[in-house]
Amino acid sequence: MVDAGDTAWMLVATGLVLFMTPGLAFFYGGMVRAKNVLGMLMQNFFAMGLMAIVWVGIAFSLAFGNFGDGGLIGNLDFAWMRHVDQGVGPEAFALSIPFVLFCAYQMTFAVITPALITGATADRFKFKAYAVFIALWLVLVYAPVAHWVFGGGWLAKLGALDFAGGAVVHINAGAAALAVILVLGKRRGWPREGMHPHSLPLTLLGTGILWFGWFGFNAGSALAANGVAAQALMNTFLAASAGMVGWLLVEQVKEGTPTTLGAASGAVAGLVAITPCAGFVGGMSPIAIGFVAGVLCVLAIQLKFRFGYDDSLDVIGVHLVGGLAGALMLGLFADSAVNDVVTHEGLFLGGGLTLLWYQLVASVATLVFSLVVSFAIAKVIDKVMGLRVSPEDEDEGLDASQHAESAYSFGATGSMDRLG
Amino acid sequence: MKLVTAIIKPHKVDDVKEALKAAGLHGMTVDEVKGFGRQGGKTEIYRGAEYVVDLLPKVRVETVVPDELADQVADIMVAAARTGKIGDGKVWITTVDKVIRIRTGELGDDAV
Numbered sequence: 244m245v246d247a248g249d250t251a252w253m254l255v256a257t258g259l260v261l262f263m264t265p266g267l268a269f270f271y272g273g274m275v276r277a278k279n280v281l282g283m284l285m286q287n288f289f290a291m292g293l294m295a296i297v298w299v300g301i302a303f304s305l306a307f308g309n310f311g312d313g314g315l316i317g318n319l320d321f322a323w324m325r326h327v328d329q330g331v332g333p334e335a336f337a338l339s340i341p342f343v344l345f346c347a348y349q350m351t352f353a354v355i356t357p358a359l360i361t362g363a364t365a366d367r368f369k370f371k372a373y374a375v376f377i378a379l380w381l382v383l384v385y386a387p388v389a390h391w392v393f394g395g396g397w398l399a400k401l402g403a404l405d406f407a408g409g410a411v412v413h414i415n416a417g418a419a420a421l422a423v424i425l426v427l428g429k430r431r432g433w434p435r436e437g438m439h440p441h442s443l444p445l446t447l448l449g450t451g452i453l454w455f456g457w458f459g460f461n462a463g464s465a466l467a468a469n470g471v472a473a474q475a476l477m478n479t480f481l482a483a484s485a486g487m488v489g490w491l492l493v494e495q496v497k498e499g500t501p502t503t504l505g506a507a508s509g510a511v512a513g514l515v516a517i518t519p520c521a522g523f524v525g526g527m528s529p530i531a532i533g534f535v536a537g538v539l540c541v542l543a544i545q546l547k548f549r550f551g552y553d554d555s556l557d558v559i560g561v562h563l564v565g566g567l568a569g570a571l572m573l574g575l576f577a578d579s580a581v582n583d584v585v586t587h588e589g590l591f592l593g594g595g596l597t598l599l600w601y602q603l604v605a606s607v608a609t610l611v612f613s614l615v616v617s618f619a620i621a622k623v624i625d626k627v628m629g630l631r632v633s634p635e636d637e638d639e640g641l642d643a644s645q646h647a648e649s650a651y652s653f654g655a656t657g658s659m660d661r662l663g
Numbered sequence: 664m665k666l667v668t669a670i671i672k673p674h675k676v677d678d679v680k681e682a683l684k685a686a687g688l689h690g691m692t693v694d695e696v697k698g699f700g701r702q703g704g705k706t707e708i709y710r711g712a713e714y715v716v717d718l719l720p721k722v723r724v725e726t727v728v729p730d731e732l733a734d735q736v737a738d739i740m741v742a743a744a745r746t747g748k749i750g751d752g753k754v755w756i757t758t759v760d761k762v763i764r765i766r767t768g769e770l771g772d773d774a775v
């Protein structure tokens with residue numbers, strides 16, 4: 244039966260998670276150069292356009308059809324909004340909210356996950372190729388992985404835990420980001436030329452929006468207005484705070500200066516890491532999880548300089564590494580007193596290594612699958628229509644070359660008359 | 664006539680302007696410019712990547728004055744713009760061949 248309280252909360256949570264995508268747009272947008280900021284904002288906003296349609300068209304059904312089958316992919320039972328109505332949906336889901344709301348809530352995850360990739364591919368992804376990529380990616384990568392974990396597929400059956408998408412969202416998007424930049428190549432002039440952020444205030448604004456929206460992402464993943472949701476909200480808050488403190492401490496020790504970009508990045512690293520754990524841990528654990536993620540990620544973002552891949556805004560360093568850290572730390576901190584879904588407790592709670600092993604399997608499976616299939620999609624698109632903008636367009640910037648606009652007009656000298 | 668040019672620290676613009684006004688000067692032109700001298704640059708850090716900002720913001724003040732006033736104007740600028748720290752800037756004087764006031768067509772000292 245539909246529960247009014249649960250439904251009210253999930254209506255709000257859906258809005259909160261959707262708001263994360265514009266938040267992400269500004270988080271990334273502030274970090275790129277001024278000539279590429281509209282290109283970055285557009286790629287994120289466009290995900291709210293295209294992904295929603297692909298989701299209700301087919302991807303939702305591929306993710307959640309055949310719920311609980313322990314398999315690899317769903318079916319077409321819910322494609323084209325079939326059976327997606329105001330009732331609580333099939334019994335296996337055990338929902339207390341309208342099935343159409345469940346579909347909408349999951350849709351906001353399907354919007355932001357491919358958008359996460361844009362931070363790695365900044366300044367050089369051709370817009371039309373990006374649009375084709377995320378449409379294919381949602382169907383061929385996101386939907387299967389979501390089925391494995393959220394749709395009662397093989398990883399769920401195995402016993403791996405992922406409360407709000409450490410594997411489905413962050414490991415998945417981080418691995419895809421790595422695959423795409425292997426095909427795209429580095430930005431012209433990287434790492435020799437200075438490419439520092441053009442507006443850190445935008446980045447901090449985006450971080451605030453992400454933090455705010457993440458309460459819907461994690462606490463909403465309880466799918467009900469209950470104690471687990473409250474615990475998830477508190478855990479989310481604390482992990483972000485500890486992530487910020489951890490990142491800044493490393494900066495203070497290494498460089499002698501805590502930076503605003505570091506504060507923002509550390510908070511996001513903590514949020515990423517708590518995502519799989521949010522409704523499964525309690526007490527002081529979220530502080531440990533967030534802090535470790537903050538410290539790990541600030542060190543991980545230096546790897547790109549050693550290996551020479553241009554992960555422009557550190558999607559791999561923050562989302563892949565943070566997601567892996569969170570998924571594995573769940574194997575240490577999972578607590579059955581917090582959530583009775585936890586059947587094997589974490590190592591630190593005396594549960595042994597079982598859950599940690601399941602978490603490792605889930606993380607590696609997601610990483611490898613996403614890396615391989617995303618690479619294949621990117622390669623095919625590159626052959627068919629070209630993945631990357633021309634060198635001239637890249638130098639001019641995505642704003643002008645892809646969208647025929649400029650972000651900032653300060654009344655500089657020169658004419659700007661209407662042509663007609 | 665002489666052109667007196669000063670490159671100064673941005674926060675000293677108002678002091679220079681007020682000092683020149685107090686001395687009875689009728690006009691000056693100001694630009695925001697960038698450059699480097701002995702002060703060198705500054706370092707910025709973004710996610711561990713260090714950037715050297717080698718061109719620092721300065722303000723260029725220019726004014727054209729009759730020959731006999733040039734040294735006095737330069738001294739006023741130096742006094743008003745000085746903080747005593749590195750990066751205070753420079754003042755120099757160059758000779759100007761001809762000046763025309765656009766509105767009236769007046770020439771030379773009458774035009775400045």
